[in-house]
Amino acid sequence: MMAEAGRHAVFIWSAYGITTVIAVALVLRAVLDHRAQRRALARLEAAGAAAPGQETGRV
Amino acid sequence: MLTRLANPATFMRVSGYALPVLAVAAALLGAYGLYLAFLASPADYQQGETVRIMYIHVPAAWLSLLFYSIMAVSALGTLVWRHPLADVSQRAAAPIGAAFTLVCLVTGSLWGKPMWGTYWVWDARLTSVLVLFLMYCGILTLWRALDDPGRAARAVAILTLVGAVNIPIVKFSVEWWSTLHQGASVFRVGGPLVDPAMLRPLFAMALAFTCFGTALHLAGMRTEILRRRVRRLTLLQAERLERAAA
Amino acid sequence: MMRTFLALVRRDLALATRVGGAGGLSLVFFLMVVTLIPFGLGPDLNLLSRIGPAILWIAGVLATLIGLDRLFQADEEDGSLDLMRLSPAPFEVVVLAKATAHWLATGLPLAVFAPLFGLLVALEPAALARTALSLLIGTPALTFAGAIGAALAASIRRGGLVIAILVVPLMVPTLIFGVAAGDPTNPASAQALTILAALTLATGAIGCIGAAAALRGGGE
Numbered sequence: 001m002m003a004e005a006g007r008h009a010v011f012i013w014s015a016y017g018i019t020t021v022i023a024v025a026l027v028l029r030a031v032l033d034h035r036a037q038r039r040a041l042a043r044l045e046a047a048g049a050a051a052p053g054q055e056t057g058r059v
Numbered sequence: 060m061l062t063r064l065a066n067p068a069t070f071m072r073v074s075g076y077a078l079p080v081l082a083v084a085a086a087l088l089g090a091y092g093l094y095l096a097f098l099a100s101p102a103d104y105q106q107g108e109t110v111r112i113m114y115i116h117v118p119a120a121w122l123s124l125l126f127y128s129i130m131a132v133s134a135l136g137t138l139v140w141r142h143p144l145a146d147v148s149q150r151a152a153a154p155i156g157a158a159f160t161l162v163c164l165v166t167g168s169l170w171g172k173p174m175w176g177t178y179w180v181w182d183a184r185l186t187s188v189l190v191l192f193l194m195y196c197g198i199l200t201l202w203r204a205l206d207d208p209g210r211a212a213r214a215v216a217i218l219t220l221v222g223a224v225n226i227p228i229v230k231f232s233v234e235w236w237s238t239l240h241q242g243a244s245v246f247r248v249g250g251p252l253v254d255p256a257m258l259r260p261l262f263a264m265a266l267a268f269t270c271f272g273t274a275l276h277l278a279g280m281r282t283e284i285l286r287r288r289v290r291r292l293t294l295l296q297a298e299r300l301e302r303a304a305a
Numbered sequence: 306m307m308r309t310f311l312a313l314v315r316r317d318l319a320l321a322t323r324v325g326g327a328g329g330l331s332l333v334f335f336l337m338v339v340t341l342i343p344f345g346l347g348p349d350l351n352l353l354s355r356i357g358p359a360i361l362w363i364a365g366v367l368a369t370l371i372g373l374d375r376l377f378q379a380d381e382e383d384g385s386l387d388l389m390r391l392s393p394a395p396f397e398v399v400v401l402a403k404a405t406a407h408w409l410a411t412g413l414p415l416a417v418f419a420p421l422f423g424l425l426v427a428l429e430p431a432a433l434a435r436t437a438l439s440l441l442i443g444t445p446a447l448t449f450a451g452a453i454g455a456a457l458a459a460s461i462r463r464g465g466l467v468i469a470i471l472v473v474p475l476m477v478p479t480l481i482f483g484v485a486a487g488d489p490t491n492p493a494s495a496q497a498l499t500i501l502a503a504l505t506l507a508t509g510a511i512g513c514i515g516a517a518a519a520l521r522g523g524g525e
Contacts (some may be wrong), residue, residue, distance in 0.1 A: 008109045012112055016115065022162050037282055039288055040289045048073050138518075193473065193474045204458065205461065217453075218457055218471060224511060225475055235500075
């Protein structure tokens with residue numbers, strides 16, 4: 001496989017490599033963003049902005 | 060079913076169960092697809108080993124269109140039913156669609172270098188994907204430029220729908236244009252992919268990409284719902300502080 | 306309805322011809338771009354005459370983009386757009402009137418002066434006539450596509466760059482058929498001219514509906 005990818009190996013591996021980088025970036029962005037919003041929400045609720053149950057059902 | 064799902068609280072609960080399932084499915088299918096793509100499929104007689112780039116290029120192209128369709132349907136939801144969940148879906152889909160369009164362009168170009176001898180050919184297909192990417196850029200720009208989420212969602216919805224009309228027109232005009240300027244040898248992408256040994260990895264990867272994209276979309280929507288809640292609570296709190304000060 | 310339309314066109318034209326308006330300036334800008342390209346390419350007249358229609362068309366696209374950011378923004382800021390929303394005429398007619406005035410002040414002068422500027426890039430008489438005709442038929446499509454972007458970005462301060470990013474993908478088909486229609490050596494140029502006219506009509510309908518919807522949404 002890998003060695004047999006032949007003289008075009010560079011192109012094949014860079015295509016898969018770049019795709020992996022973009023996919024990882026998408027996942028990281030999703031996870032970090034979600035965490036940041038969770039933290040902000042927890043802080044607001046701790047400050048007594050609203051009872052958590054009161055807000056569900058509305059976006 | 061759909062109306063019940065359209066309740067954000069229900070959506071949060073159901074998507075909370077669906078998300079890990081989709082993520083695991085994407086990982087398993089991706090591993091199986093990669094195994095097929097590299098170990099269990101032959102090189103193409105014409106494209107040689109570079110055919111393996113197709114196993115990510117074609118699924119990325121499929122997702123770039125799928126996500127535009129998701130945005131267009133959500134745009135209808137925003138404009139016709141004014142449903143907040145449609146706004147959230149639109150917003151979460153845009154960056155994911157743009158990323159997959161970029162993957163499609165980059166892998167296409169890396170496939171083109173060994174096959175065509177150049178990284179970029181103004182071939183009808185590549186050019187329409189490039190214009191699609193520019194349209195995603197416009198949509199992302201508009202999201203960033205408008206502050207109020209409801210207003211931004213309506214503006215982006217109009218742009219998305221106009222773009223949905225524009226895509227087939229661009230496709231038609233670019234095809235007309237490239238047959239007019241037919242000079243360089245054009246090697247049709249996708250044509251040689253008929254061998255079932257190559258279709259199987261292609262399908263596995265396409266399914267893996269779809270699960271991955273859907274999982275990202277659900278995760279994005281969940282975050283977006285939280286972000287709106289944070290925004291509203293911040294505004295409420297500021298209001299209350301103001302009242303207390305007065 | 307017709308009276309509203311004509312009154313709006315007259316008002317916007319009067320505003321455009323005033324100092325600081327878009328009218329004459331975009332023509333000068335058009336000339337600037339046409340002058341700039343030979344400096345980049347070199348003075349090879351054969352090359353210039355071959356790509357002449359493309360130069361004029363790209364200059365036309367850029368000149369249309371330049372004036373777009375004020376198309377609705379000025380009226381949004383001073384509140385006249387709110388008055389137009391209240392008028393009994395459909396809002397699409399208001400958009401059509403404003404886009405027409407914008408075209409009369411930018412697109413039409415470009416088409417009229419294109420033969421003159423075409424001489425700078427060594428176009429043959431046949432190509433001059435065809436390019437001017439294609440600009441006359443095609444520039445309204447550029448304005449209507451631009452109107453959508455201008456309406457979406459009406460509330461954005463310094464929205465010029467945003468509008469350009471939103472609008473350029475919508476202008477791609479017009480540019481393709483416009484340049485093809487302007488080239489007399491192209492065997493399909495008559496066909497291209499027909500498609501260009503169809504694009505102008507379709508963009509006109511989509512542009513007015515889309516821009517009106519965008520401006521209504523912005524006013525809420």
